[in-house]
Amino acid sequence: MSYLETTANFYRDVAETPETGLCCVQNNPQQLPGLNIPSVMQEMNYGCGTTVQPTELVGSPTVLYIGVGGGLEALQFAYFSRKPEAIIAVEPVAEMREAAQRNLALAAESNDWFDPNYVKIVEGDAFALPVADNSVDIIAQNCLFNIFEPSDLRKALQEAHRVLKPGGRLSMSDPIATRPIPEHLQKDERLRAMCLSGALPYEEYVQHLIDAGFGTVEVRARRPYRLLEAKTYNLDSDLLLESLDTVSSKVPVPADGACVFTGKTAIYRGCQESFDDGDGHILQPGVPASVCDKTAKKLATNFPEDILVTDSTWHYFGGGCC
The missing domain is CATH 3.40.5 (Ribosomal Protein L9; domain 1)
Incomplete structure (x- = not known):
């Protein structure tokens, strides 16, 4: 079984039986005026930070969300883009698609402004996004790309770059490692699915974005995420993981190098x-x-x-x- 199959099975389980606090740094998701988040969405908040950056969301942009989870951030994006199918949520796991659809229907009951048709949930994955070239304003993913091995991460970032409009933004939140993850943890497929063993060091993570063609990378937040304790994880010393929120723009990489803020x-x-x-x-x-x-x-x-x-x-x- 590949690590991607292990990951899919893992998220089938947590789609049917929510596991509160599985990945998230904070229990309380970003609050927005007039937005009521169903409790089950909060229980399924399987992210490590936030990809919802209000300064990027003026003008009702079209958002492609990769890995819908419980639908929480899809709902938050819809708060800014209140039109049919403005949010396209791509999810490979059928059980997670069904759970998100149920959760969005619940959200409509407590939010007069929200219509579930604002969010279109489709089958697909990060390696072959089911949308045309240069067609979306924003792509977002939360605590998913860190699961990918480097060759798959390159594919996912190239796909994101392909479907973004020129000047479009890739909003991501992922764990990063304060030093390279040892090989024995990288090979643990369940730990990788739990967002604990696939994290890259900061410099390597950002370089992948630049190599994919993103000329500007902005760090919106960096904070502690998880501690891999030495005895439990068979390490020489404790290893701190951090959560990194970034927004990367599809603009040419300057001749003297990308602009990283x-x-x-x-x-x-x-x-x-x-x-x-x-x-x-x-x-x-x-x-x-x-x-x-x-x-x-x-x-x-x-x-x-x-x-x-x-x-x-x-x-x-x-x-x-x-």
């Missing part, structure tokens, strides 16, 4: 009216300006006396240099 800022500490680095970045005295990690490194290297570059906050919400 992790919350760094650059501050001009001189007394002139402004500072121009000659590369399109103009800074005002004493005022922090958001910069990508690439620009931050150039400024710190080329202008160490003029520019203070702050550390990554791992929270970025726009206003950057690129």
Whole structure:
């Protein structure tokens, strides 16, 4: 049996018997005014963070959600796109599709604004998305892609890039590892299905996004997720997993490398009216300006006396240099 079959069987079980807290970092999902979330949806909150980024959701975008789970984030996306089939939820496990459909019907009973037709649930998987090239505004996946082995992750990211419109965004939440996961845990298919042993280190995870053609990667949140305790998991020392929320844009990768925003800022500490680095970045005295990690490194290297570059906050919400 392959790890993908093990994963499908695992999620058949939790579709029929919800396992509260299976993956999620926090028990309470993101709250939105006028949105009532059925308790069964909260019990089936099998994500590790959130992919629902309100700043990305103006104008009723078309959203492709990969791995519908209990339907919670599909409902949250529908809150911003209130039109028939604005949310396309792709799910390979029949039992999970059925559970999500039931949950969305329950949500309609407690939310006057919501029509279950806003969400179209279809059979499919991340490796062959059942939509046309350049056809959706946003793709989202929560705590799914970390399950994939690297070759399958590349396929899934290439598929996401294919179906996004130019300038479209890929919103993801996945566990990452603070050091490489040992091989004996990577080979444990059930731990992989539980989002505990497939996590990549941060640098490798982001590089996969860049290699798939995403020219901008924004880190929206990074926080502790799970601790793999040394004795339980046969490790030399405890291994911390973190939850990483990112939004990646389908824009060309610049010749000098992708723009990765992790919350760094650059501050001009001189007394002139402004500072121009000659590369399109103009800074005002004493005022922090958001910069990508690439620009931050150039400024710190080329202008160490003029520019203070702050550390990554791992929270970025726009206003950057690129």
